[in-house]
Amino acid sequence: xxxxxxxxLIGLLARLPGLGPRSARxxxxxxxxxxxxxxLPLARALADAARAVRPCRQCGNLDSRDPCGVCADPxxxxxxxxxxxxxxxxxxxxxxxxxxxLYHVLGGTLSALGGTGPEDLNTAPLLARVEQGEVTxxxxxxxxTVDGATTAHWLTERLRKLDSQARITRVGQGVPIxxxxxxxxxxxxxxxxxxxxxx
Amino acid sequence: MEWEAPAIVxxxxxxxxxxxxxxxxxxxHGKHNGLARGGASRTQASTWQPGNLxxxxxxxxxxxxxxxxxxxxxxxxxxxxxxxxxxxxxxSSACAVADGALxxxxxxxxxxxxxxxxxxxxxxxxxxxxxxxxWEAVLLAELGYGLDLTACAVSGATAGLAWxxxxxxxxxxxxxxxxxxxxxxxxxGFLAGGNTADFEDWRxxxxxxxxxxxxxxxxHQHRPLPAARHMLYDRVLTLASPD
Numbered sequence: 441x442x443x444x445x446x447x448x449l450i451g452l453l454a455r456l457p458g459l460g461p462r463s464a465r466x467x468x469x470x471x472x473x474x475x476x477x478x479x480l481p482l483a484r485a486l487a488d489a490a491r492a493v494r495p496c497r498q499c500g501n502l503d504s505r506d507p508c509g510v511c512a513d514p515x516x517x518x519x520x521x522x523x524x525x526x527x528x529x530x531x532x533x534x535x536x537x538x539x540x541x542l543y544h545v546l547g548g549t550l551s552a553l554g555g556t557g558p559e560d561l562n563t564a565p566l567l568a569r570v571e572q573g574e575v576t577x578x579x580x581x582x583x584x585t586v587d588g589a590t591t592a593h594w595l596t597e598r599l600r601k602l603d604s605q606a607r608i609t610r611v612g613q614g615v616p617i618x619x620x621x622x623x624x625x626x627x628x629x630x631x632x633x634x635x636x637x638x639x
Numbered sequence: 640m641e642w643e644a645p646a647i648v649x650x651x652x653x654x655x656x657x658x659x660x661x662x663x664x665x666x667x668h669g670k671h672n673g674l675a676r677g678g679a680s681r682t683q684a685s686t687w688q689p690g691n692l693x694x695x696x697x698x699x700x701x702x703x704x705x706x707x708x709x710x711x712x713x714x715x716x717x718x719x720x721x722x723x724x725x726x727x728x729x730x731s732s733a734c735a736v737a738d739g740a741l742x743x744x745x746x747x748x749x750x751x752x753x754x755x756x757x758x759x760x761x762x763x764x765x766x767x768x769x770x771x772x773x774w775e776a777v778l779l780a781e782l783g784y785g786l787d788l789t790a791c792a793v794s795g796a797t798a799g800l801a802w803x804x805x806x807x808x809x810x811x812x813x814x815x816x817x818x819x820x821x822x823x824x825x826x827x828g829f830l831a832g833g834n835t836a837d838f839e840d841w842r843x844x845x846x847x848x849x850x851x852x853x854x855x856x857x858x859h860q861h862r863p864l865p866a867a868r869h870m871l872y873d874r875v876l877t878l879a880s881p882d
Contacts, residue, residue, distance in 0.1 A: 552735045552867040592723035627718025
């Protein structure tokens, strides 16, 4: 069907998140029907991104500049660092525009099953930045999973050993906006009640 | 083929985009794997956290198939342990050890009951460490590597037991230990009938069961002790000797 080039294209597209073989075939067909309008610009954009985009040496964000756009922005609050698991989490927080400080991308969480140990996480630049003394708050925005919580405890211990006055906080856990209590699982309810605050 | 039973989630590994390969421990079916469709999704991921007690249902066309697993949360053990570093370390270690050491589909009711008791008592961190060491000793016994802590291997005495032979797993009294003392493993009092324990006792207990888990339960599978077990030992070691 269409020769080895088309099969290879479909095979590569099908490996992307959100795409299966059927949707990969549809995407490939759409591009092949309009190569000038869709395929070649996409190919150029892919090649440009692959050539230019690199992890930021300060925070681990993906950007064509190093330091990245967030780290280089003079308007950012340099005293606050939000620690996230992956670049996707950083992008989510940026979309919401709720954090005006800097970020640090760990590149994963400690995981006994996944074989991810402390040496696999991008922690050294974070510890170095906090130790320099300019940072006043480290916000741990890691997932509410066993691995995320294990990583948060481990990182907190490392940060507390530093000669720094930085406050260590973590994002709240509990009732989602628009959520009703009666449909929440017991664990979320327990976390929400534990994390209650004066109103 | 089908069964439904109370179960403890031991592990959940992401599979494809939204599914998860899950491992649970049940009383009657032992350690059991299954495919949880949507198990890594936003709605189900909280159910499949290691340490949760669930009502699990497994269905497959043939007994030897992986089968699919669904579950309803009964007790959120993982969420309740997340705030306390030691509780979380105990829970992660127990789940990782059970996942790695137990054979598939072989019932071990004592191991299941001990793990349920451990999870239920996690809020009492100190007692939980005692429960964990005792549970690991039960696990070793269930796998055929039980420790013999009833009498001294040298003199036959039943009092003053303070050491364990790292070769045989048999207790040795302090009086009979003699020049072998540096080569023996310390037997914490709570494993020899005592009721109280401190961080040094828990450190010794974890070192004792850890030695036999590493040599026998995991060593015979040519696998190392899980990283979570090492992290727990390191944490207790720090608490036992803060300086």
